[in-house]
Amino acid sequence: MQSFSEIDTTSKRASKAAGFTWGVAEEIGKNMRNLEMFGLPGIKNLNLYFRKIKKKPNEKPKRIEKKNKPKFKEFCPIYCGVAFLDNCKKLENLKLIKFFNVSYPLLLLPFLSRSSDIVGKKILVKYEKNNFLLNFDKSIFSNNSNNKIVSKAKEISIEFLENNNSFSLKDWKELYKLSEETFVEETDSLKKKGAGAGLTDND
Amino acid sequence: MVMSLSRLGSFHQSKLSFLRSFIREFKNWNYNRNLFDLDKKGYGTAVYSFEKKGRSYSLLCFAQHIKPEERSDRVIATKWDAAFVLHDGVPTKKDIDRLRRNVPQQEVGRLSYKELTLSRANKSVRAFDHVVDSLSSGKQPDKELLKKVGYLYRTTAVYGSGKFGLADRFRIKDRKEIYGPFRLEMMLVYLVRQFTFDQVNHIAKSRSPNKAVTLNENIARNLGIGNSTGLGMAPFLVNHPTLLHNWIYCREKALKQIRSIERVKIEDFNAFKNYIDKSKLSIDTWLTDSEYQISKINSLKSDLIKFIKYLESCYSTESDYLWNHIYLWSEKNLGEECVEYIVSMMMEPYDSIIDPLINNMSSEEEKYFNIPGYRKISELKDIIEKNYKPIIQIDFKNKNNTSNFWFISKNKEEPRVANRYEEHGSELEQPLAIARDIKQLHERLIRAKQTDTVAEFLLNNNDLRHVVRRAFIIEKFPYSEIQDNTIGASLIPIDMLRLKLSFFGAVKFDPRSDKWLRINMYQGAPLPNEMKFSNDNWVYNSLN
Numbered sequence: 001m002q003s004f005s006e007i008d009t010t011s012k013r014a015s016k017a018a019g020f021t022w023g024v025a026e027e028i029g030k031n032m033r034n035l036e037m038f039g040l041p042g043i044k045n046l047n048l049y050f051r052k053i054k055k056k057p058n059e060k061p062k063r064i065e066k067k068n069k070p071k072f073k074e075f076c077p078i079y080c081g082v083a084f085l086d087n088c089k090k091l092e093n094l095k096l097i098k099f100f101n102v103s104y105p106l107l108l109l110p111f112l113s114r115s116s117d118i119v120g121k122k123i124l125v126k127y128e129k130n131n132f133l134l135n136f137d138k139s140i141f142s143n144n145s146n147n148k149i150v151s152k153a154k155e156i157s158i159e160f161l162e163n164n165n166s167f168s169l170k171d172w173k174e175l176y177k178l179s180e181e182t183f184v185e186e187t188d189s190l191k192k193k194g195a196g197a198g199l200t201d202n203d
Numbered sequence: 204m205v206m207s208l209s210r211l212g213s214f215h216q217s218k219l220s221f222l223r224s225f226i227r228e229f230k231n232w233n234y235n236r237n238l239f240d241l242d243k244k245g246y247g248t249a250v251y252s253f254e255k256k257g258r259s260y261s262l263l264c265f266a267q268h269i270k271p272e273e274r275s276d277r278v279i280a281t282k283w284d285a286a287f288v289l290h291d292g293v294p295t296k297k298d299i300d301r302l303r304r305n306v307p308q309q310e311v312g313r314l315s316y317k318e319l320t321l322s323r324a325n326k327s328v329r330a331f332d333h334v335v336d337s338l339s340s341g342k343q344p345d346k347e348l349l350k351k352v353g354y355l356y357r358t359t360a361v362y363g364s365g366k367f368g369l370a371d372r373f374r375i376k377d378r379k380e381i382y383g384p385f386r387l388e389m390m391l392v393y394l395v396r397q398f399t400f401d402q403v404n405h406i407a408k409s410r411s412p413n414k415a416v417t418l419n420e421n422i423a424r425n426l427g428i429g430n431s432t433g434l435g436m437a438p439f440l441v442n443h444p445t446l447l448h449n450w451i452y453c454r455e456k457a458l459k460q461i462r463s464i465e466r467v468k469i470e471d472f473n474a475f476k477n478y479i480d481k482s483k484l485s486i487d488t489w490l491t492d493s494e495y496q497i498s499k500i501n502s503l504k505s506d507l508i509k510f511i512k513y514l515e516s517c518y519s520t521e522s523d524y525l526w527n528h529i530y531l532w533s534e535k536n537l538g539e540e541c542v543e544y545i546v547s548m549m550m551e552p553y554d555s556i557i558d559p560l561i562n563n564m565s566s567e568e569e570k571y572f573n574i575p576g577y578r579k580i581s582e583l584k585d586i587i588e589k590n591y592k593p594i595i596q597i598d599f600k601n602k603n604n605t606s607n608f609w610f611i612s613k614n615k616e617e618p619r620v621a622n623r624y625e626e627h628g629s630e631l632e633q634p635l636a637i638a639r640d641i642k643q644l645h646e647r648l649i650r651a652k653q654t655d656t657v658a659e660f661l662l663n664n665n666d667l668r669h670v671v672r673r674a675f676i677i678e679k680f681p682y683s684e685i686q687d688n689t690i691g692a693s694l695i696p697i698d699m700l701r702l703k704l705s706f707f708g709a710v711k712f713d714p715r716s717d718k719w720l721r722i723n724m725y726q727g728a729p730l731p732n733e734m735k736f737s738n739d740n741w742v743y744n745s746l747n
Contacts, residue, residue: 001315001316001368002368003316003365003366003368003369003370003371004365004371004373005364005365005366005371005372006365006366006367006368013611021665021666021668021669022634022668022669023634023665023666023667023668023669023670023671023672024665024668026572026668026669026672027668030569030572060662062662063662082661082665083658083662085573085576086574086576086657086658086661086662087576087577087656087658088576089576089577090577090656090658114573118573
């Protein structure tokens, strides 16, 4: 088994050899480590992408807007990811962002996962019937359990999710009620002696 | 300036050093020799362990016969007298068999997440044979000969943190006993030292069962483990900026606290003088053929004479801030080698200052990896102008300032340095020319629109992304960069090695060229059965 450190270092060097700058290669190294740690086929996708581009990475976005279409054939998932990561605080305001025609979209995922951590919001990513919920770069929930390789996504939708509860108020009240059973009923004496504040509000 | 290469290359072992903090941390663990299955010639398998409260670390040693012509300290070697691996827990028979197949192969073998560090070593044939011959004929070895060598084996690499399939650091980083950096590497080397003693005793006894004597413990204690270190270590410092910061920061913090002591206690001052006296012995026995090092040792010796004279004339416990006076006088009157020596000695009396710093000397680089793309160009420019002052003065149009390049060799995947204008391969240069690239970044930032964000700048300047990241790191970690040109004609790479090795706690730096050196570790350290009762001054008690 390869260690994550080996995955990071080798991906970084291979990315430099594949035509990326050292700084971007460093990002890819970290991303491959993350993808493999989350159990997603990062190395396999990276190899396939590098084989496809033959040392000439696909198109990079000039800037990121609500809808992003490549001028020519396909977007490079890594350049899209780098630009997204660098601008994520600003992009959060757009709420929903779409990319069209992106090669090997799984390679974009770790950039978005890190963005989720930076902005402090979950991000929902959808492409080609695959859904990924990115949780602050701590975990990725996915319906793509067979790790099928997607060589091109016609459309990727990226949505910043507002920080909402996943439960109802009723669920919360039920749990809170149970937690109250750990509290002590206060007598007059406990009221006077138990609290740290003064005995009057005007002292 | 503390971050210049010549200053960093003058550092000495100190109370902050990792092999000393390893012994402090593990002195109360239970040491065991669990297996010692060597044949009469000393070839076979041995297992040593430290254990406490259900957790154990086991060193597996595999010793084999090699031909004299196969013995090489260079990284290109493929066979070694002995190979070692530190296993997490107690190895099963299956583990031992697996490791016996892989560990002697080193870089070509594969380890698992159950293994923590890996190493190999060669005998110092001169010392090893002499010790075995002496012991087997019923005599103790010649101390004078051992003084010249200082060890029985020399390691030629110690690997950790995920190399060749070893456990990634994140798997074990929360264990309190290994909070200090390189603690498991230090454990491996310490146990290897004991293996070398057991091996010579075993061979001598096998050779002359009735006549052989055991190596005298005082002699054993004065032997360490040698190490040959090449350039592999140098880029490590550049690639771990926050770790470098934490090491230097702790040293600076300790020094600041010591200089701020208003009234120095007489016993602390006497301890300082005592350590200086004792450690002079080790300077006198610091042997090297390197002219570079000889000149540094000579300057250290003459400066120490000057310093001792100064101490005799100036000292009074009545003076306020005595350490501060001593430090300022040293900076003004002595060379870097001696100033650093004195700084190390000044730390010795102060456990209360040093101990709390030890666990802050590790780092998690990943935490500081992301670039804050929302920051403005003007801010990034200010960071560079504030934190890279000497760097942005360098003229990189002058060929002398770009004469070297760093690369990874294809056969051993190890870092190397070569002349850019004489050798091929500079198009595959590693991103280690930090000074040159920072200067280039600064020049582009001056021309850029100051109100743009860093993200906007990076869209067209990703070739400098690696140094943009570093600039934001140095903003938080001021000691994270070597403030020197690591590709200039005057580069002395062993300065980078010495910086790292001094933090390990190595002594007797012996440069064999400007690119590799030999050192000694654990000379004078307590033997495993003495650890429980040892104090931290061992490094001065026994050095010779």
